[in-house]
Amino acid sequence: MKSLGLVAHDACKPVLLDWVGEHLEQIGGLELYATGTTGRRLMEAYPELKVTALKSGPLGGDQQLGAMIAEGRLDALIFFTDPLSPQPHDVDVKALTRLAVLYDIPLALNRASAEVIIGR
């Protein structure tokens, strides 16, 4: 795995930050791409990480990650979705997860699955 996408809905951002902190060694060497707010929060918490922050998810960031998947530029996606809140950009969320399934890249929607992807 060379490149990894990291995304979390607001309620799940603390979980993603915590998970990344636990796996800094494993993911530090990867090309990291994130939606805007997720990426900024990651870089604030872990200045040693180099993360390419795309647009915020609701403003097109999910679609940018989807395009990367379609172009074969993203090897895996960690996307901690919020199962308890409606999202105004639900269609974008669905499109992103759909492309991850279609192009058969590893996709983790929660922490337990992310552990499997990272190999723990």
Ligand SMILES: O=C(CO)COP(=O)(O)O
């Ligand atoms: O909404 C998101 C994914 O659907 C995440 O976007 P942000 O990282 O910009 O909050």
